[in-house]
Each structure stands twice: as C-alpha cells, then as structure tokens.
Amino acid sequence: xxxxxxxxxxxxxxxxxxxxxxxxxxxDLAKGEIxxxxxxxxxxxxxxxxxxxxxxxxxxxxxxxxxxxxQTRTPxxxxxxxxxxxxxxxxxxxxxxxxxNLELGAYRRGxxxxxxxxxxxxxxxxxxxxxxxxxxGTLSGGEQQMLAIGRGMMAEPRLLILDEPSIGLSxxxxxxxxxxxxxxxxxxxxxxxxxQNVLQSLEIADRAFVMENGEIRLSGPTATLMDDxxxxxxYLGLA
Amino acid sequence: MPDMxxxxxxxxxxxxxxxxxxxxxxxxxxxxGVLHIINFAHGxxxxxxxxxxxxxxxxxxxxPYVALLIVPPGMFALGYALQxxxxxxxxxxxxxxxxxxxxxxxxxIENLSLFLFKSDTRIIDVPYSFEVxxxxxxxxxxxxxxxxxxxxxxxALLWLIMSxxxxxxxxxxxxxxxKGAKLVGIDVEHVFAMSFGLGIACLGVAACLLLxxxxxxxxxxxxxxxxxxxxxxxxxxxxxxxxxxxxxxxGVVEALGGLFFGESLGQLGIFLIxxxxxVFRPTGLLGHKV
Numbered sequence: 245x246x247x248x249x250x251x252x253x254x255x256x257x258x259x260x261x262x263x264x265x266x267x268x269x270x271x272d273l274a275k276g277e278i279x280x281x282x283x284x285x286x287x288x289x290x291x292x293x294x295x296x297x298x299x300x301x302x303x304x305x306x307x308x309x310x311x312x313x314x315q316t317r318t319p320x321x322x323x324x325x326x327x328x329x330x331x332x333x334x335x336x337x338x339x340x341x342x343x344x345n346l347e348l349g350a351y352r353r354g355x356x357x358x359x360x361x362x363x364x365x366x367x368x369x370x371x372x373x374x375x376x377x378x379x380x381g382t383l384s385g386g387e388q389q390m391l392a393i394g395r396g397m398m399a400e401p402r403l404l405i406l407d408e409p410s411i412g413l414s415x416x417x418x419x420x421x422x423x424x425x426x427x428x429x430x431x432x433x434x435x436x437x438x439x440q441n442v443l444q445s446l447e448i449a450d451r452a453f454v455m456e457n458g459e460i461r462l463s464g465p466t467a468t469l470m471d472d473x474x475x476x477x478x479y480l481g482l483a
Numbered sequence: 484m485p486d487m488x489x490x491x492x493x494x495x496x497x498x499x500x501x502x503x504x505x506x507x508x509x510x511x512x513x514x515x516g517v518l519h520i521i522n523f524a525h526g527x528x529x530x531x532x533x534x535x536x537x538x539x540x541x542x543x544x545x546x547p548y549v550a551l552l553i554v555p556p557g558m559f560a561l562g563y564a565l566q567x568x569x570x571x572x573x574x575x576x577x578x579x580x581x582x583x584x585x586x587x588x589x590x591x592i593e594n595l596s597l598f599l600f601k602s603d604t605r606i607i608d609v610p611y612s613f614e615v616x617x618x619x620x621x622x623x624x625x626x627x628x629x630x631x632x633x634x635x636x637x638x639a640l641l642w643l644i645m646s647x648x649x650x651x652x653x654x655x656x657x658x659x660x661x662k663g664a665k666l667v668g669i670d671v672e673h674v675f676a677m678s679f680g681l682g683i684a685c686l687g688v689a690a691c692l693l694l695x696x697x698x699x700x701x702x703x704x705x706x707x708x709x710x711x712x713x714x715x716x717x718x719x720x721x722x723x724x725x726x727x728x729x730x731x732x733x734g735v736v737e738a739l740g741g742l743f744f745g746e747s748l749g750q751l752g753i754f755l756i757x758x759x760x761x762v763f764r765p766t767g768l769l770g771h772k773v
Contacts, residue, residue, distance in 0.1 A: 299665060323668030335663035337656040344652050351649060352668035395667065 248274045249308070250403055250434045251296075251327075256305035256315075258295045265291045267458040268305065273403070278425070278435045280445040280466070282479070283455035289438045290332050293407045296436075297329045298322045310402065323352050326402030332411065332438075334392040338381025342372050345380050345391055349398025357400065365394040368424075386417045393424070404428065407438045422448050442479040446470055454479070492621035493742045494735055499627040501734015502634035503689055507707050508714035508726040509638060510685035516721030517658040517678040519578060520570070523585040525711065526704025527592035528683055532558050532690030533699035534600055540607045540694075547609065547691045548629070555687035562683025567676040596701040604700040612695060626695035633692045637685065638727050644681070645723070654678050658721070710737075710750075713757045719770020728768065732756075 251273040259265040265288045273279040283289050294300045296307060298319040307315040309327050317325075337345050346365055350358045366373035369390045375383060380391055389409060396404055406425065410418040422444050429435050439445040446452055446466045454462040454475060462475060469475055507529060514522045535554050539545040545553070565588070574581040614625040645651035653674050657664045665671060697703075714733050718725025733753050741749030760767065 297666060299662065318670075319665040320668040320670050323666070329666050331662060331666055335660055335666065337660050337663055339659045340652065340655055344656075348649075348652050348656055348667050348669075351653060399667065 250275045250277070250310055251436065252306070252308040253292070253296075254306040254308070256292070256295065256307065257303040258291060258300060258305075259303065260291075260300070264303070265458050266295070269455070269458070269460055270305075271453045271460060271463065273434055273436055275434055276429075276432045277451065278429050278437055278449045280437045280439055280449035280452040281455065282439055282442050282445055282452055283461075284440060284479075287455040288458045289440075289455060290407055293329055293331065293405050293438055296322075296327065296405060320352060323399060326353060326400065327405070328353075328396045328399045328401035328403070329405040329407065330392045330396040330409065332407040334388045336380045336383075336388055336391050336395065338379065340380055341377050342380050342383070342391060343376040345395050346372070346398050349395035350400075352399070354398055354400035358398070361398050361400065365397050368397075368427075369394055385412050386414070386420075389413060389417075389421065393428075397428075401433065403434045403436065405436045405438065408440065409437075410439065410441050410444070418444065442475070488620070489742065490739070491619055492623070493738045495618060495621050495623055496627065497735035497738025498731055499623065499631040499734070500737065501731040502631045503693055503730075504707070504710050504714055504733055505727045505730020506634045506637055506685050506689040506692070508711040508718070508730050509641060509723065510682035510689075511708075511711050512715045512718070512721055512723065512726040513641070513685070514679055514682040515715065517654050518566075518581075518675055520581045520585065520679075522679075522682070523582065523708075524565075524588040524592065525686070526708030527589040527596075528558070528561070528704070529686045529690060529707055530596060530699065530701060530704040531561075531592060532687045533694055533697075533703060534596065535687075536690050536694045537605055537607055537699050540609075547607065547694050551633075551688065551691045554691050555684045558687030558690075559680040559684035561680075563676045563680035565683075566679035567672060570679070571672060571675060593701055593704075600701060602701055604698050606698045607694055609695050624696055626692075630692035630696065633688065637688045638723075641681070641685070642723060650674070650677060654681075710753060713753055715767075717756065717760050717767055719767030722767065722769040725767055725769035 249272055254270050256266050256269045257264060269292060281289055281292065295302050298317055302315040305315065306313055309325060312325065314322055314325065337348065346362055347358065350361065354361055371387055372390060372394055375387065380388065383391060410421050413421060425435060425437065426448055437445055437449055446469060449466050451464065452466050452469050453460050462469060462472060511522060511525050514520050532554055535557065536547050536550050539550045539553065540547060570581060570584050573584045611625050615622040616625050616628045645655065653664065653669045657669060657671060657674050661671065710733060714726055714729035717733065718729030736752040736756060737749050740752035744751060
C-alpha cells in the first residue's frame, strides 16, 4: 500500500443476520481521487458504506483509512477521523431547521470552524441560506440532498462517501449534482462515489469498481472501463 | 354559583399544582419523545426523589430548596445509569421489552422503598410551610408559589437546553433520525442516556419543590404519574409546550372540579378531559400525526 492510499478495503465480508452480502470485497482509493463504486440495486453497495462508517460490523477483512485500521471502530470514532458519509436517502433531521442540521454536521469534527464552514456551505448552496430557518423536512428532494452534502461538509471530511447522491433527483438536478461532486473534489477532497448511475459516474470518476453479487467484478481507470464490452452490455445498454 | 372571591384562589391554586404536574409530565414527554419509551418507572423515581429530599432534610437539616443543588443532579446520574446500564441493555431494541423493563423497575423500586422506608406517610417541617403570599386578593401558600415559579424556570431551562445546545440538537435529531445521527458522530447510547437523565432530573426538581407542601410514602408516585400520562396525551405525545400547557390546564380543572363537585370528585374532570381528547383529538392539543 503506497503512501498515497487514503482508503484500502481488503477482503471485506459482511452481511445481515446469517445472510452474507459482501463476499470478500477489495478496493482502494488514493488521495485526491474520485473513485466510483458501481453496480445495480442489491449488490451490496450500501452495505459497504454502512460497514465503512461503522454502522454494521465487518465479519472479516480489513478497512485501512489513512494508515489506520478502522473495521472495529465505532461510528463516532470513524467520524472523528474524518471519514464522513452522506447516506443514501439523505437521512437529514426533518424536525430540525436547515441551520441546525448543518450545525449538527460539526457535532464532533470541525467545531472550532463551525461558523466559517457554515458560511462556506451556504455560499456553495445559496438555497440552504434562503431556507436556513425552515424545517428540513419541508425541503424538496434536491434541497434535502444539498443539505445532506452540506451537513457532511461541515465535518471537514478527509474522505467523503456519497451514497447514491443522484437517486430520486430530476435529470437536470442529477447533472447539477455530478458537477458539484467535481467541484468538491477540485480542492483535493477524496470522494467515494457509490452509484447506480454508471455512465455519469464514469465520466466524473478517476477509477471505478463494478460490483456484482457482493464481489468486485470489474475495476480500472474509468477511461478503460468505458470501453469494456462487458460493462457496455450490462450497464450501458450498448451492444 | 360561587363568586370570584372563591374561584380566583381556586384557579391560582390549580395553576401552582398544575406547574408541578407539568414538570413531572415534561420528563415523561422528553423520554417518550426521544427514546419512545413509556416510562412506567416515572412515579417510582419521583418517589425516590421525594425520599432523597426528605432524608436530606431530616438527617442533615438541608432545606428542600437547597437540596435543588443535590437531588436533581443525583437523579440525573441515576437516570443516566438506569438507561445505560439496565433499560437500554435489556430492551434489545424492542419497545415491548422496554415497557416491561420500566414496569419491572417500578415494582422493584417501590417494594425496596416499602422495605427500607416503611409505608408511613412522612412530611417535613420547614419554617415557611404555612406562610402565605397574597396574589390578586388570594392567599396562596408560599411553597406553592415557589413551586410554580421553580417549575416554570425549569421548563424554560429545559427549553434552552433543547433548542440552544448541541446536546439538545442531538437529542432532537436522534428522536427522528437514528442513522443520520450516527453518521454525524452522535453517540446514540450516550445521548439516549442523557435524555433519560434529563427527564429524571425534572423529577428531582419536582421533588424539591413539592415536599415543603406535600408528603411522601412509597405509593406517592402513582397519583402523579397517572395525571402526568393524561397531560402527555392531552398536550400531544412528545410535545414540550403541550406538556406545560396540559399541566396547567389539568391543575386548574382539578382545582375547579374540587370546588364544584367536592374534593373527592376533583379528579373527575381530569379524566373526563382525557376521554374527550382521546375521542375528538387523539394527537393531543399540540401533537402531530404519528
């Protein structure tokens, strides 16, 4: 593992009850990179996110984040290290205001710079500033997604996991979301992009891993993968 | 029809009692709103608080109002430990388990108290027990006026904690969105226990404010908890303002009921209201649809 490695997942197995969902998944992500973790519904992508954040335990295998093994740490210890997840389905706090949601993003990390970061996030998402005093549950789907990402940014992430950020958004907003991901990455923030939206993810990511049935099926630089006949057939609908 | 000279004192009296009911109900609604626990041990814990105030006074000569510095923090610690050590562990995430665990706790606490403190009803003797204050031409016992003010201040403090601090925000966040809370690094078990502790600390405050004008025996919690449940349903499950408003309303209804129907039927009005609310507005005055 090189010094540039931000995240290394090695032989990860995990599941729910007796059902094994991840059957030995390995992938890595270098500093400054966008890596896409692709695959259709039910292949275990969100399970990986959950294990990475410590929400469900790893059965075996290693997760190394910036040189530290984290597979046995609690969710709050993982947040402390700066591995921040923006979950699928947003999971914002509907009963709190937009502002309170963002403030809670810095519950453990980034507290000293909370005011400055709050300003920065609201500059990135002017919509959130307009609605700062509104209950988050009243926001539209797109706004909730922005809020979820903004809440993640408040923790000053060192690696951001974006789980299905484009799900449920209109095509126009999906476009906007992907260009935003590019912007977030420009300053060097490494991003693990967990997505079903294969084509657009490949366009923005540096490398990608394609999952099938709890295993990595294909991997490589996105430019190469785009020409892969298997991928073309199964995910892009091209012959 | 009794004239105003009787009704005004009665209403004021009801408000002072109601504020204390509200305090008990605030703890209950906080615990319900965040942990979704219907805490059957609430009354038993209030009783423990009252005994703490009683023994601090009798053994060490500590005034109940000075005990405000000791009993609420102690009750907070007890609540924190109960949630973290017993209720949270035994529940295994199932609501019906929690129900039985808190009920079991209530039974254990009450019977231990019977054993340790005996079933005698006890009161304390403080110099200001029978002092009165004149308000709007009505003479109210000083301890009740203090209790009223103290309950409102506590409610305001609780509101400040809930709306202005990270802990409060975390508590409210956790009440609705557990996964999101974990992902911002909120330690779920700790915040649950803090919520339970705060709810039980309210009982500690109530105990200090109550004892100068009340009594304690091992069953004293029952009456309060029944009324507190009514208030929580009346105000809307989990609603803070609802609990406060509900408490005051119930206090006044009880006082006026006592005035018109006689002391023994005073509580009739409370449960009449309870039934009416359940029939016509089951979400409570300020509650939301679940």
